[in-house]
């Protein structure tokens with residue numbers, strides 16, 4: 200059982216790849232979480248280029264929770280990420296029809 204307040208996974212401190220890795224259970228969540236991760240990635244010890252908070256910032260934390268969710272973990276913000284990916288999918292489906 201994973202403690203929902205900590206993300207115990209390879210994405211917690213490493214450099215997540217743009218392409219969903221093996222073991223990814225939700226590529227849609229991975230894609231949007233990775234976009235957020237890139238936006239909030241800053242040199243450690245320096246303010247985030249996106250939001251100006253000290254790195255790692257809240258955006259970085261949220262993005263890592265999204266990446267963990269995409270790998271099938273249940274974390275604090277998993278519901279948010281799954282709902283957001285669902286909305287994106289619905290919009291894409293509506294645009295295609």
Ligand SMILES: [Zn+2]
Nearest residue numbers: 239247250256
């Ligand atoms: Zn930030």
